[in-house]
Amino acid sequence: MNPAPSVPVTYGRTADGDLAALVDDTAYAAIPGPRGLRIANAWRLSKPMSQWRRDDFHGAIAVVADAVGFHDHIAELVQHREELLRFERKRGDGKLSTPWGQSQSSEIYADGVVFHSTASHGGFKLDRARNARMPAALRVAGGWYEEDAEWAKVATGFPDLFTAYERRHAEKTLRDYYPNCWEAIHDRFLAPGESVENDRRLFGEKHRHDWVVVSAIRSREKPGMTDCIARLGGRRDQGHERRFRVPSDEYVAERFGFVIDEARHLEV
Template structure:
């Protein structure tokens, strides 16, 4: 297998940059660290590229060492992906998201379809039957936003180590029941977004939790917050509170009203 090309350099506007074959990465300075933004099919040398050539934010790093480590991780992913021998093709197949416009065959019976607006995996009957029951979806269609992780967990040998790690994170956060069934143990709140949200909901089941908020135009330095008990968005029992702007931080799952510092809005 021919090795991939990895190159580091500086853009025309003085930014750290790299390329991994046809993938381009530029480190955009932040107040603290750098945002990694990517693009693809850029043929010009790195020194002729600029910030405007990239458009997809991928994450953040602290410094040049971290940026180079990120690029090395991407390079390993690309090498592993190339070694898997996936086949790009066109299959005229109707999917839950429209007609397939392009397809990638991961293995016999496991195909990823892309459509005009979405995409996902189709597992044939045998491949779907081979999935762990906790991971299996009836019909064999797995959309690309989150359900793809079920396929990666079911057939890890068809995915790169980076894809496996991303799938594991997705399962922990959004399909904790499936993850626990496969691994035989419970996830803590610190290990799963959903488990953390469930713990938050139990802890604040009787508290007023904000469901929407705006900066007050009538009360300087205050936020007008609409809240329901437990943050139930279907509840008709709502109250409005004034919260000092300096104290209003929405948090991961919502802002809990503190009666000591928040007052009922008129």
């Protein structure tokens, strides 16, 4: 490959005093929040960086701990853009029926590897030859890989078609949502805390006989209490449910649900 073209980047502060960066035509601001700095973005801001306001930005592409984390993230985005300029991705005709509707646009990553976008969703289509080259643990019959999570299988199967930034996110996506695939590819088991879906399974196994909250609201009848609806194992397909009242300062919506302590929490 030829050396990657340079992508312009500048750093500074916004009118609100937030850390900021301009990468090509995309603006980024590090907005303080409860968990660190929320990196928000905006496109083609016409005013100088010193006049940018928080209202100009939207979303959260990442949350970092501090200024060092912000600069590291921006540097990774710059590298990503430079690599994209080096790739030979091309726009396709986009006229194809997909599992998510009629394709409105498409991008050709390589022969037999095409990303399709529809009005509501999208994903990759691998032709028969490319799909046959996918590792068996990752292969999807028919060659359609949806954009939310299955795209990570394509990036893992054909890493040379993706940037370092995309590969890093693909590895995490595969680990979080397809832990069995990740374990097969890497030939080791995931430890607790390494995968969202794996941790969800472990939580479900541990608490399958416990009552786990599926819905909660501050109590109108008892100030300082939270009214909870719980089901066995937190399974929403499990018909029977019970209602409990939990002190609000104790109730914290954990990642996979709050576990009721029948010895202390009042059933109502």
